[in-house]
Amino acid sequence: MTAPYSPDNFNAPEQILAPEWLLLRDKPVQGQALLVSQGNISAVGSVAELQRQAPGVPLLSLPGRLIMPGFIDTHHHLTQAFGKALVFGEPSEIFRRIWVPLEASLDEDFLYLSSKLAALEALRGGFTTVCDAGTRSAAALSSIARATEEAGIRCVLGMVCNDKQGTTLLDKSSILARADRHISAWQGSGQLVSPSLAIPIPEIATDEMLHAISSLCREAGIIFQTHANEHLVAVERSLEQRGQRPVEHLYHAGALGPQTLLAHATLLTPTEIRMIQQTDTAVSYNPVASAWKGNAVAQAELMHAFNIRLGLGTDGTRSDGFRLMDYAEAAQRFAFGMAAGDSSCGGGWPWLEKATLGGADVLGLGRKTGEIAAGRAADFLLIDLEVPEMVPSWDLSWELVRLANRDQIEGVFVDGKLRLWQGWPLDWDARALMRQVSAEAKAGVAGAPIQKIHSFSDQHRQQHAERSRRHPGSQGPSETLAAACSG
Template sequence: MLNESRFPASSIALTPEQLGQPRLLLAPDYLLLPQGPVRDHAVLVEEGRFAAVGPLAELAGRYPALEPLALPGKLLMPGFIDAHHHLTQSLGKALAFGEPSEIYRRIWVPLEGCLDERLVYLSAKLAALEALRGGFTTVCDAGTRAAGDASAIAAAAHETGLRCVLGLICNDLGGDEQVDRSAILHRAEAHLARWEHDDLVHPSLAISVPEAGSDEMLATVAGLCRESGRVFQTHANEHLASVERSLVRRRQRPIEHLRHADALGPQMLIAHATLITPYELSLLRDSGTAVSYNPVASSWKGNAVAPALQMAELGIRVGLGTDGTRSDAFRLMDAAETAQRFAFGLSAGDSSCGAGSLWLHQATAGGADALRLKRITGEIASGKAADFLIVDLDVPELSPSWDLPWELVRYANRSQIDAVFVAGRLRLWQGWPTDWDGRALVREIREIASEVVAGAPIQRIHGPSADYPADHRPWQVAS
């Protein structure tokens, strides 16, 4: 990319009112297309979709009644896709910091188990707001362990305008109670049917980990998703403890277990896959199974880093996920590239580790493919949903500019996101909703969070960082 004076002066500041029109012909400084960033292009947004994408002069000629809205100094790019999230864990957040792996057993399951329908809704709405603020227009929720039918999560998605792949957990093993498997399957079928034609909510089924499902249930749920074109989610090969449990109980690793149960395939989305063997990589490749690569989760609580670069080279479908750690898409891309560099690139002398363009792809179109939403979203293309961001490029960090994809991965941050659109509607302007009170939600969460956490049987191994033993803090010298 040539470094040049890119940003023509604009006497009229961009306003949310301008972006709220039912038909928009947007002419940004740069448009991020699948082949990379281009200049002198425009998009026509109407009825929730990109009605046309092409050179500005061409579109201006085709639609003479529409005045192009110039976006000097701005990038129009696809919204990011979070391929793995837990929307109902947002009330806990930093409780998991510094804790040993498998925190779901001691923190997330106890917390979610204490949430009533109202708290599920508030937790999901807070997480959805965070996601949109971080540039995510689509989030894949792995399913909550809270009681209910997930309608409260769907309501939060609709009210915030976040596109949501909504998981429903179908575990039939792991508890002390007798399980009615026919009731689980009836609930699963109803979930798929209820959201089949929804504009924002895309139904999905999940089994938390392979060991939480019988082989019969794994195969049946995989079949339901295969037939309906939906995603079947599970966590596999994430922690050493879970891999060893699988080996002890079945003499199979978790991904081998999934293959034995006939659950692998294009419908399957495996979260994490960090502790993975060459044989298991071949199982993923040959079956068409997708993976959510969650680098921040590896950093904060994991045992290893998924070989995402190798997966991409093998043709395995890979998206990037937060795992509910932090909803900041630019920092997620940076973490994705950095983790690959530390875990694999340095020892191999690989100085590019896929380059910026790979991580941009995995965070957008790659995620859409992993979630089986490729025909709907993930890129700027005619006919696809108008899920996009308007990003300010006129900042010191991107000046001068020599390689925009790399710069977006390593320099950009969410403070540069001026506008977030989902399905053609402006959902956030400069970090806050345009049609509901986000700050009121934050205040309500602050008021209720302490009581919720205090009432949950959470077990933390370490206390707050301020309570860290003094003899472990040599940097603090007594006066």
């Protein structure tokens, strides 16, 4: 159904929005509306209640629509947007061969372009908040902040703070001073950007630095980010170097705690799960990354059962909130549920919760965003439910996880402002950005010392054809069938 309203209908500084469905903390409900005022949700209740509370405020009815919290991406690499398809088919630890060389070659202009492109992708996928894990570029992080603010997405901006560079030890005091300046620059700024500190992997920092950065984050009320147990090789390297697995390393260094967010956290032993639980450490579950470039799936349903705080992250793979939730459930079923006879793998709702409120909690933004509730920022999605995939509806929460699509997102609102309408921004030229990226990105990537192992798809097809010619007995399926039939 064509929407009986346009973007102009959402321009009022204060208005009551009355969708057919509203996704609250516990479940989707009907007959409820929200009062949006100056970028915040002032109240939630029936239309009559809100009109009594705010007489004269315009009412906009939204039949056939759902308003739900925006998705929260708890683990992204905004400065890797130029290289998304370079890692297809690559073995693990691609950061050594692709990401570090690529990011190290980015100047401020490329940093800005990559981050703004990634922010646009995220908004189109329904994300209203992204958490950047930190870049290896020496360029100023203000380029990333400017890009995300211009795009209109909320960003937790990580600053890398490791003090080991190969066999060289860096000056700890200067790193801590830079971390203090980063926190001061963005904390409480009233902008869409908030600060975070990161050490990409535990092995590139001394135990003293791991403890110091984690403690600094705890004292400042922000999150400390690190990758842990992402790949088998990382676990084995940690065992060889320290005699401890990565999560054990962090635990004994005093770097775990409520302020700590572990990206990936696959390949966990029962002891490591207990360490995470006992310290109230949070985990970013990245199921698409596991499918595309990992060799394990995080035990997310088990961690959920043990009340470990979880959010969902894209790891910069594909910014599509609905497909991320679908992967989150499916990966649990393939990796663990089928072997245990678990046909539910959570019952749908945990993945919807981890994609919204749970994500906000692990980023330290639970009081700011992540749910439709009074006092929260007006970060939400307007979803068209009048599509064949959603009719008839029996279980809306689970249907959003398994059946909903990105093309149902009509509007993306951040801080009360309509940022995207039907997939495109209203106040800046996204197509001009894409033209600029297309014109400049390939030159930037070509100048980076990237080592790619797996062939591009067309080259891989050609190699397959050449192997078939060298070994004539290896006929394709149609040729084999034809030969059998003629015989």
